[in-house]
Amino acid sequence: MVEGVVTSGDKARRAVPGTVLTGLIGVDIQSSRSPEMHMREAAAQGIALHYELFDLAGEDHATADLTATLDAVQRAGFAGVNITHPFKQQVMALLDRLSDEARAIGAVNTVVFGAEGRVGYNTDSSGFAEGFERQLAGAAIDRVVQIGAGGAGAATAMAMVNLGCRELVIIDPQGDRADDLVSRLPGTIARVGRDLAAELASASGLINATPIGMEGYPGAPIDTALLRPDLWVADVVYFPLETELLRAARAIGCRTAHGGDMAVFQAARAFDLFTGHRADRERMAANF
Template identity: 35%
Template sequence: MTQTLQLDGATRVLAIVGDPIAQVKSPAGVSASLQQQGRNAILVPSHVSPANLDAYVKGISLAGNLDGIIVTVPHKFAMFAQCSSTSDRARRLGAVNVMRRNADGSWHGDMCDGAGYVAAMREAGCQPEGKRALLVGAGGAGSAIALALLENGVSELAIHDADTSRRDQLIARLSAGFPGQLRIGSNDPSGFAIAINASPTGMQASDPLPIDASKLDGTMFVGDVITAPAVTPLIESARALGCQTVVGGDMFAAVRELMLDFLLAQGPLAR
């Protein structure tokens, strides 16, 4: 039986903000999950450009029934500055992907992408401890995944990003806590047990493969953060070789649970 969506003047509102936003699948799933738990709440997508982000946050924060914001590309670093308090991992990365109201109406942020991705990896049979990992992409999701891989015991992490400044900043930021474990990588996965694409390369059919698939072998674990298409050409190539894989949908299912736990921890949604 299809559940009727509850939507009335008492509905609590969450927003998901990004640019673009049409690709996100979370509004329906998160709204359904909240209402199945008996909470009168919905998640609404907001398409906001970087130039308008500050004005958007100032305006939407005036809504008394707005309890949280989920943050997607490209705003995870910029939204960190909108938070008056954050979790330790968000502070370490300078990025957030979810925000909830403090008692005074300000925002408290967290970054769940990395923990969610490693949870999805473990669910798929990959144990990162002691393994060498290649990560392509040093943006918001990539930064969080890098930290989570290191916290979960990879022996070495190589990071590759076309934006070399962003790559170098991430390596420098994380090296303080994990000395000697990080280095500059490339798109060549040779010698790595784990290869993950955390860049947007692969969203368009014309995109090149973010990782050189000719250098993959069936013993490797290959992941991608992209949710549309559901199975990227990189993952198709990896599966053809017999690799264990995680797709963006697997990651988001795990991240969604962590974000909901965070959003429901306090405030009107917790009741």
């Protein structure tokens, strides 16, 4: 604990001179690895940094709670904060400016306080892209099927657009979410899919952008019998690193990418924004 800072919904007090204060606002975030990732990288660079959790669990999750917490950390001199579930969309209305990527994705996971006021970014998308290139370098992205069109799905879809995917098929049980996401993506490469088996039959790769597979949400998001050895499979879930989907894919010879790198690299980009110093990606990944 840095002197002068209190946690979990209380008002943050004045920052300690010379210390970069950052944190995470969300609900049920006590198991987050963000504090360790940020503070360990800062220590390696000789930067005094403290990362605080502001867990609004038990609150009614109204915008007023988020507003009060955001106001408090800004007054306290925080460099910025990360934002997670369920506030990634709510926070957008409380900001002065959005990065182009955050606006296109429709969600913010990083807020920086500075001369331009409150600026919102989405580092999930670049985090997924960095992790994809690290684990699946050279993989074909001609035609990709993505399951899930929520906040994570919006970030991964934008990442695939930026990586040069030629056709992105988005499938979501809530069809209107898929329609909305496709309408917000630049260009014309994305479309909504309805028949998973038919879409996968000619796909280069599969992205799971749902929570299915993480602790508390066991199982696989698809019938794993639909997998083929020449299909790569990427998952946003990182707890556990090997989900049931990835385990089944690896067993038949698919190239796979776990969600750990996305978690690391989104944090690394946020670190860059908070501190003005570039995080060592490989060091952060090795320490994850």
